[in-house]
Amino acid sequence: MPNTKQLEDFVSQVRRDIVRQVHGVSSGHPGGSLGCAEFFVALYQEVMKRKEGFDMDGKDEDLFFLSNGHISPVFYSVLARSGYFPVEELNTFRKIDSRLQGHPTTHEGLPGIRIASGSLGQGMSVALGAAQAKKLNGDDNLVYSLHGDGELQEGQNWEAILYAAGNKIDNLISTIDLNGQQIDGSTDDVLNMGSVRAKFEAFGWDVLDIEKGNDIEAIITGLNEAKSRTGKGKPVCILLHTIMGYGVDFMMQGHAWHGKAPNDEQLEKALAQNPETLGDY
Amino acid sequence: MKKFTNSGNIDTRSGFGAGMDELGETHENVVALCADLTGSLKLNDFAKNHPERFFQTGIAEANMIGMAAGMTIGGKIPYATSFANFATGRVYDQIRQSVAYSNKNVKICASHAGLTLGEDGATHQILEDLGLMKMLPGMTVINPCDFNQTKAATKAIADFEGPVYLRFGRPSVPNFTEADGKFEIGKALHLVEGADVTILATGHLVWHALEAAEELEAKGISAEVINIHTIKPLDDEAILNSVKKTRCVVTCEEHNYLGGLGESVSGLLAKKDPVYQEFVATNDTFGESGTPAQLMEKYGLNTKSIVEAVNKVLAKK
Numbered sequence: 150m151p152n153t154k155q156l157e158d159f160v161s162q163v164r165r166d167i168v169r170q171v172h173g174v175s176s177g178h179p180g181g182s183l184g185c186a187e188f189f190v191a192l193y194q195e196v197m198k199r200k201e202g203f204d205m206d207g208k209d210e211d212l213f214f215l216s217n218g219h220i221s222p223v224f225y226s227v228l229a230r231s232g233y234f235p236v237e238e239l240n241t242f243r244k245i246d247s248r249l250q251g252h253p254t255t256h257e258g259l260p261g262i263r264i265a266s267g268s269l270g271q272g273m274s275v276a277l278g279a280a281q282a283k284k285l286n287g288d289d290n291l292v293y294s295l296h297g298d299g300e301l302q303e304g305q306n307w308e309a310i311l312y313a314a315g316n317k318i319d320n321l322i323s324t325i326d327l328n329g330q331q332i333d334g335s336t337d338d339v340l341n342m343g344s345v346r347a348k349f350e351a352f353g354w355d356v357l358d359i360e361k362g363n364d365i366e367a368i369i370t371g372l373n374e375a376k377s378r379t380g381k382g383k384p385v386c387i388l389l390h391t392i393m394g395y396g397v398d399f400m401m402q403g404h405a406w407h408g409k410a411p412n413d414e415q416l417e418k419a420l421a422q423n424p425e426t427l428g429d430y
Numbered sequence: 431m432k433k434f435t436n437s438g439n440i441d442t443r444s445g446f447g448a449g450m451d452e453l454g455e456t457h458e459n460v461v462a463l464c465a466d467l468t469g470s471l472k473l474n475d476f477a478k479n480h481p482e483r484f485f486q487t488g489i490a491e492a493n494m495i496g497m498a499a500g501m502t503i504g505g506k507i508p509y510a511t512s513f514a515n516f517a518t519g520r521v522y523d524q525i526r527q528s529v530a531y532s533n534k535n536v537k538i539c540a541s542h543a544g545l546t547l548g549e550d551g552a553t554h555q556i557l558e559d560l561g562l563m564k565m566l567p568g569m570t571v572i573n574p575c576d577f578n579q580t581k582a583a584t585k586a587i588a589d590f591e592g593p594v595y596l597r598f599g600r601p602s603v604p605n606f607t608e609a610d611g612k613f614e615i616g617k618a619l620h621l622v623e624g625a626d627v628t629i630l631a632t633g634h635l636v637w638h639a640l641e642a643a644e645e646l647e648a649k650g651i652s653a654e655v656i657n658i659h660t661i662k663p664l665d666d667e668a669i670l671n672s673v674k675k676t677r678c679v680v681t682c683e684e685h686n687y688l689g690g691l692g693e694s695v696s697g698l699l700a701k702k703d704p705v706y707q708e709f710v711a712t713n714d715t716f717g718e719s720g721t722p723a724q725l726m727e728k729y730g731l732n733t734k735s736i737v738e739a740v741n742k743v744l745a746k747k
Contacts, residue, residue, distance in 0.1 A: 206505050214500075255532050263503050265532045268523050274493045275528055278500020278508070281485065285461070286504055305524070308493035315488075 151194055156365045158426035159230065160190050164396045165429060166226035168419040170242040170249075171410045177243060177251070180406035181297065182223035184328050184363065184391035188295070189227040191368040196376070198290055203233055203260035211290045212279055214264060216272020217297035217326070218252035219408070224261075225249050230427065233261035239430045270303025272296060273323055277309055280321040291379060294323045299331030302340050307352075313384040314353030322375045324387040327362070330404040346388060355383040362391035396423055431622050431647050434640050436604035442634075443541040443598050445577035447472025449584025450509065454480045457588050463498055463510045465491045470600075471511045471541050495521045498536045499528035507588055508536050514543035514597055515556035518563060529593050530566040537587050538563075539596045543573075544684035545712070545729055546601045546634060546722040555717035561689020563595040564662040570615060571662040573597045573683075573691075575636035577605040579659060582613035590615055597633065599684075601722045604637045607657075618665035620672075624654030627740050628672040628679045632658045632691050635682035635710065635731065642736035653740060664694050666702070673705055678743045680708045682736055684726075687711035706746040708739035 151159070163186045171177035193199070197211040215224050222242065229236045234248070241247035248257040252267025264275045276294035283290060300306065313321060325345060333339050342348070349356045355378050359371035368389070375385050393407065394400030397419040400411075411419055453460045454476050461483045462476050468486070477484040487494040491512055498508035511517065517540040518525070529536045540559065547555045564571045570592060574580040580598045587594045621636070622643050631639035636657045643653040654672050658665065673679055679699070681692035692709040699705055712729050726732045 206503060208504065212503070264499060264534075265527050268527045271492075271496050271524055271528050274496020274524075275500035275503075277493070278497035279503045280500075281497065282501045282504030282506050285482065285506065288504070305492040305496065308487075308490035309496070312487060312490065312493055312497070 153366055156190055156194060159194060160186050160365060161423045162230065162425065162427040163190060163223060163226045164423040165420055165425060166239055167222040168397065168411055168416055169429065170222045170225065170239055172416045173240065174243040175410045177222055177410060178219040178408045179222065179410070180330070180393040180400060180404070181217065181220040181326065181328065183397060183400060184393045184395045185220055185223050185295065185326055186396065187363050187365045187368050188324065188389060189223050191365055191372060192293060193227050193231045195369050196372045197293065205263060207263065208286060208288055209290060212263065212292045214272045214276045214279070214292070214294040215253060216266055216294055217269060217300050218266030221249070221251065221253050224253055228261035234259060236430045269297070269300045270305040273306055273309035276321055276323065277313055277318055280318050283320055289320070291376065292321045294321070296323060296325050297331070298325055298327045298329065298342070298345065299336050299339065301325065301342060301345065310349065310352045310354065317382045318384045319380050319382050322379065322385045322387060324389050326391055327388050328391045328393040330393045330407060332404065332407050334404055349386045353383060354386045355381070356386045356388065358388045358390065360390050362389040363395045398422065431643060434606040434621070436606050438605055439602040440577045440605050441600060441602050442574060442577055442580040443470070443600060444472050445574070445580030446539060446541065446584050446598055447475065449581040450476045452585060453588055454483070457507065459505055460507045460509065460588055461485065461501060463487055463494050463508055465489055465494050465512050465516065467512055470513070473511065491516045491521045492524050495524040496528050499532060499534040502534040502536060509539050510536055511539045511541070513554060514540035514559045515554055518559040518595070519556055522562060526566060530569050533568055534593060535591055537594045537596060539584070541598055542600045543597045544599060544634070545717045545725040545731065546599050546684065548601065548722045548725065549719050551719040552716040557686045557712050557717065558689060559597060560661055560683070560685050560691065564689070564694065568593060569662065570594045570660070572615065572660050573633040574659050575633055575657055576603060576607050578607045578609050578611060579613065582611055583659065586613040586615060599634060603634055606637065616660045616663045616665055618668035619657040619659065620668070621657055622653065622655040624652040624676065626652045626676060627654070627744060628676045629653050629655045629682065629736065629740070630658050630669065630679060630691065630695055631655065631682035632661060634684050638733045639682050639736055641733040642740065645733065645737050646740055651740065651744070658691055661691050661694060664698060666698055669695060669698060670702055673699065673703055678706045678747045680710060680736060680739045680743055682710040684731055685711055686714060688714055706743050708743040710735050710739050
């Protein structure tokens with residue numbers, strides 16, 4: 150198991166990968182990617198049970214589904230640096246003939262990806278199906294999913310949230326990235342959702358908060374707590390309180406960097422705040 | 431000409447149910463999902479005999495499609511079922527991203543397609559589903575003609591890897607294809623040999639095409655009837671070989687002429703061997719309430735319409 154310092158170094162490299170990928174093609178979504186860097190590193194480097202290599206069925210291992218596919222830069226970086234494909238391939242992000250499409254997809258056969266996402270609101274249903282298949286197969290490993298908070302405005306989520314509780318899907322841990330921002334502004338301004346916790350609880354989920362969503366130790370503690378609550382007849386929801394753009398000071402200002410690429414000067418500033426630890430691609 | 435015998439009227443959706451009953455016994459990875467229409471889809475027996483493999487999603491089709499996609503991860507073969515309108519148009523983006531683009535082995539099985547849904551009216555009578563589904567890259571689109579063929583198709587798609595749209599209907603219609611016959615995806619079936627005109631029919635219109643061929647024969651017109659049960663991939667060879675001989679074609683379907691079988695045939699012939707074509711299909715319109723027979727008459731989708739279309743196309747030839 151890596152120690153905290155090693156994980157933080159890993160996160161620093163992931164942040165470099167994120168801004169470099171987006172800068173390289175002057176497009177993509179750095180804000181949410183940066184905000185979820187610690188979560189992805191905790192999940193793939195510490196918490197999830199993973200087999201060597203990749204097969205689509207993922208039997209006898211934990212599975213992860215990214216529903217808010219636009220934060221692909223963080224997903225690609227962590228997958229590459231967790232051994233699913235060569236790190237050098239990050240250089241092809243959003244370019245022609247690449248396996249690293251703007252939004253994640255299985256279409257080009259990129260190892261580590263099990264479903265296309267990008268059109269929002271579909272990932273929880275897919276995760277539910279995979280969780281049901283695990284139960285049918287007598288596979289007691291877990292299914293994780295990640296969703297944006299703005300994404301909860303899509304109605305399909307609430308069909309899935311209702312189904313999961315009604316059918317006691319208790320091998321699923323769905324995390325909501327509660328950064329309070331979406332493309333057009335704050336979630337409060339765009340469509341005020343009130344208490345996300347109260348809503349999940351009303352639907353019958355077991356809900357826990359990770360208040361420090363950009364603190365690797367807090368995330369690991371929270372994820373382990375969530376794991377301990379599985380198998381008890383309720384789906385588990387983590388409310389992950391993050392800051393969009395975290396780790397790059399000028400990107401931590403509201404929603405401005407949701408889908409905007411840094412220029413050369415901004416890239417240098419961003420990289421200066423996140424030391425190269427594992428070697429740039 | 432070769433005669434076909436109706437062994438008794440029965441609905442194609444019951445063919446689906448019968449196929450599912452067999453799959454329940456033979457294919458342990460087959461699972462069924464249903465959005466509050468178990469009885470309408472004839473899944474009562476499957477649900478009773480295999481409760482652990484039957485998933486009632488409630489009235490939530492979008493979640494049903496996503497779940498079906500997820501269940502393929504782990505090796506299940508999900509049959510996601512609803513009425514054709516709610517199984518396609520309502521969930522188009524879910525099918526597009528989570529099933530087709532992700533190339534998941536999901537079977538979307540849709541009953542109550544077309545006008546013959548009858549009294550429920552246009553909100554439920556989808557006439558655009560074949561077009562919606564055939565436009566999705568990688569999607570196989572099947573529209574069988576009777577109970578026996580629907581049962582055979584239901585079974586056959588379990589052994590086919592990839593997303594499939596299987597369309598069937600509500601009304602009792604003649605059952606005339608071979609019982610427990612083999613179903614070959616993408617392989618059109620020559621029902622009647624003929625020399626003057628090619629009639630390409632799919633779904634409920636196949637029986638009407640056979641009746642039309644008999645009427646035409648009595649008037650000295652030799653019609654070739656081909657059952658196009660698979661809209662995509664289209665059996666190009668069967669169509670081109672027939673048209674080479676007859677030099678004109680009538681396509682018949684319970685669907686809008688835009689986006690349906692007729693348009694697929696036009697596209698093929700325009701590229702390879704242009705001939706005159708008439709469309710027995712709805713004419714860019716919604717349906718309405720009525721009995722199936724009344725609707726098929728009003729919207730020009732019956733034996734009489736096919737005979738008229740043949741006369742029209744022959745006049746141009």
